[in-house]
Amino acid sequence: MKFMRKVLPFVLACALMLSACSTNASETTAAPTAAETTAETEAGGNTFTGTAAGFHGDITVQITVDGETITDIQVIEQSETENIGAAALPTLVEEALAGQTINVDSVSGATVTSDGFRAALEAAITSAGLDVEKFSQAAGGETTEKEEVTLDTDIVVVGAGGAGLTASLSALQNGASVVLLEKQAIAGGATAMAGGGTVVTGSQILEEDGVEDTPEQLKEDMLANGHNYNDEGTLDIYVNSIGAAIDWLVDPEGGNVEYSRPATSRTISAVGRGAAVVETLMDGVESAGGQVYLATPATELIVEDGTVVGVKAENDDTVYTINAKAVILASGGFGANDELVPEEYQQYVYAGAAGATGDALAMVESLDADLINMEFVNVQPNSIVLPSGLGQYCNPGVSGAYSTSGAFLVNENGERFANEQGNAYDLVQAMKPNTANYLIMDQASFDAFNAGMENSNIYTAEDVETWLANNGSSNPATVQGETLDDLAATLNLPEGSLTAAAEAYNAAVDEGTDEFGRTLTLKLSDDGPYYAVQMWLRYYATLGGLHINDQMQVLNTSQEPIEGLYAAGEVVGGLEGDIYMGGTLFGWAVTSGYNAGTSASEAIK
Ligand SMILES: Cc1cc2nc3c(=O)[nH]c(=O)nc-3n(C[C@H](O)[C@H](O)[C@H](O)COP(=O)(O)OP(=O)(O)OC[C@H]3O[C@@H](n4cnc5c(N)ncnc54)[C@H](O)[C@@H]3O)c2cc1C
The missing domain is CATH 3.50.50.60 (FAD/NAD(P)-binding domain)
Known part of the structure; x- marks a missing residue:
């Protein structure tokens, strides 16, 4: 699938060292998608609802049933992207109703929403006690010659x-x-x-x-x-x-x-x-x-x-x-x-x-x-991978983190490598040789990072809780450690590397600048917990x-x-x-x- 990106390399390491990681082996295969999410159902009169995860949150579908026929379908809850997923829902509803089928085609550009809609509809049909298999058949069935x-x-x-x-x-x-x-x-x-x-x-x-x-x-x-x-x-x-x-x-x-x-x-x-x-x-x-x-x-x-x-x-x-x-x-x-x-x-x-x-x-x-x-191809830094596999810019997150408390990027060796707040082009060039990039934050900078993203309606506080619980086994890879050494161990970075990077960073704050020319005024806290979010280069325009x-x-x-x-x-x-x-x-x-x-x-x- 075009948009899927692998989860953290350290997750693979966790699979090999189960005793050292809280992640369970079955979580190490891929990020979950909406279609894999368990749907919830609820009944009421001749209307029945089903809920499943869409791109940004739950999609709840309500069906009205007369005997074996679905007479109405309403989407009663959704928070999909305006003009993309949200705009796809009426088409999905129309096709499902006309064809009396769950098996509607995905609307291109809104695949995750389409998956969520189908799963929610299936849950509602299950809740109504109808024959899911019958409603799973494609509409029409016969191929007709095109006009x-x-x-x-x-x-x-x-x-x-x-x-x-x-x-x-x-x-x-x-x-x-x-x-x-x-x-x-x-x-x-x-x-x-x-x-x-x-x-x-x-x-x-x-x-x-x-x-x-x-x-x-x-x-x-x-x-x-x-x-x-x-x-x-x-x-x-x-x-x-x-x-x-x-x-x-x-x-x-x-x-x-x-x-x-x-x-x-x-x-x-x-x-x-x-x-x-x-x-x-x-x-x-x-x-x-x-x-x-x-x-x-x-x-x-x-x-x-x-x-x-x-x-x-x-x-x-x-x-x-x-x-x-x-x-x-x-x-x-x-x-x-x-x-x-x-x-x-x-x-x-x-x-x-x-x-x-x-x-x-x-x-x-x-x-x-x-x-x-x-x-x-235009490449930009400061990006995470959303659960859908699509890249997402994080400028509101990183600017909040860097202006609130200590925060810096490290590579797969746990070493800083660039002026994180410098010109985007230079940061791209610096990130390119790395096999992984992580934004390291203390509690204050992590909170500011998430506040920036939440205020831009990119994700919710609940999402962050889920990702932290997944401990890097799903996108966007987000992990927590009580100490920097704990964090380094979870990320599979060299022992002591993050502690050394933080000490050098805080010493540079005393100097007011660092070897990369970044002006520094805010130290990384001496107290945990600490957080890491995996950062990517993303491309979107050619x-x-x-x-x-x-x-x-x-x-x-x-x-x-x-x-x-x-x-x-x-x-x-x-x-x-x-x-x-x-x-x-x-x-x-x-x-x-x-x-x-x-x-x-x-x-x-
Ligand atoms: C997330 C994101 C953020 C961006 N932010 C900025 C920004 O801040 N500043 C900036 O300057 N630029 C930004 N860009 C880039 C800029 O928005 C695009 O370059 C510009 O909008 C492209 O416009 P367009 O009409 O050429 O292409 P599009 O808007 O992509 O429209 C092309 C259309 O053609 C359709 N199409 C393709 N093939 C066919 C076919 N065979 N038959 C019929 N239809 C077809 C496509 O489905 C699409 O709808 C951003 C792009 C993205 C994706």
């Missing part, structure tokens, strides 16, 4: 994330008809998962709010950040058009998206994060007459004499041939595709969208499209992809535009160089989408 449908439109947009939605809306507002294809059952992709911070320059917003900046300055900063691996043509598009794109995005007659004001720097924040941006843009696309097909992946381009003239797409019951005057590829990155992600990154944990499988890159293969910067010109047309390897083919968003390579500047990928999605929609709709006029 063939042909559509004609001005523009087909592939992918309903930030880039695809802005491309669709700007094209619709410029008079084009648009078919928007999204392979997942829910729109949003990586855009819906992102914070919505957007790096802007040359916008009326910044001018009105008195923030001074120029496209030239942003370009210089992005080249420095990306270590000059950026494609300058793509970077020029961004720095010179983000201002106009954002002014359109916030305009009630344009994208109608709300950003926090006043702006205090060139990074502005979308109200309601990326998820709200997706919702607003989707409303806009639908109101402007866009035809949106969810759960309908584009499968191939239709090409005539080297010109792209449409797209083929297919869902569960229909095969579409969509003839169009232009196609905009906005299918996101390729982080979820191990065949495309360079091997060196695959040891890290993936934290991106499930739909980021690089489909468009396969679709352009026969057109000799130019791919650039395919070797660069930085390589299609090479484009200033009209957003896809170039071939002879650097000529492929007629009829445009691209926007993360599927385009080269903007960032070898690491992205926070807020510019989100900014690029909306800018390049706006540009591609405008450019393609102008070209076909």
